[in-house]
Amino acid sequence: MEENIITSAQNPKIKRLQLLQQKSSERRKSGLFVVEGRRELQHCINAGFEVDTAFVCLDLLEEGYEAPAKKVFEVSRDIYEKIAYRGSTEGIVAEVVARQRTLDDLSLGESPLVVVLESVEKPGNLGAVLRSADAAGADAVIVCDPLTDLYNPNLIRSSIGAIFTVPCVACSSDECIAFLKQRGISILTAQLQDSSLYYDIDMRRPTAIVMGTESTGLTNQWRQAADAHIRIPMLGRLDSLNVSVSAAILLFEAVRQRQ
Secondary structure, eight states, rough: OOEEEOOTTTHHHHHHHHHHHHHHHHHHHEEEEEEEEEHHHHHHTTOOOEEEEEOTTTTTTTTTTOOOEEEEEEEOOOHHHOOSSSSSSSEEEEEEEEEOOOGOOOOOOSOOOEEEEOOOOOHHHHHHHHHHHHHTTTSEEEEEEEEOOOOHHHHHHHHTHHHHSEEEEEOOOHHHHHHHHTOOOOOOOEEEEEEEEEEOOOOOSSEEEEEOOTTOOOOHHHHHHHEEEEEEEOSSSSOOOOOOHHHHHHHHHHHHOOO
């Protein structure tokens, strides 16, 4: 393990780390992404990811903790504050080797519960959906035609590491629909039009809960592929909920039915 002390924010390693945080193109080119915080990093390691480089601030790091990385660099508190988005991340930021899952990599149970998101835009929303999927014991989250990359630091932070605890795959809608139909997984699309109340639909069978963006909803491709259209009753003046709230409601209805 290589150990060094970095004393300047102009150090090339710090500049590369910041580029990885800021640019998806840099993450794709290098095959690396950034994880901040001990809890998130531990979930990442438990999922089998390889930690390439760790940057640690000994003033914040728990005494005796050894960073599980091939290369470890010590940084001062002021440099750590430049590279960390949160102050309460226990003094560690790491560069991790990316892995690209495909649909074929998913291992689904006998009666799988899957969340599908079409063209999700906001990393924070996807992160929140992943947290709900983890809590509900979902088998996978599939992101179709994504507008954000799965290793966006905002996504990792908002998911509190659930991006590593729930299998998550990005693919096209065509690929996902074919995958679900080949496996006999019922496609339930969340939509207001021509729909039934969500609690009247059987979710004990293999189920995929499909949601679109808050602004435009699902495309016709998904509406036509659906086995059933479901809705959450809206009793106020607005006609939509945040996608992460909707996902939590629908997931835990599936949990309730399966108990």
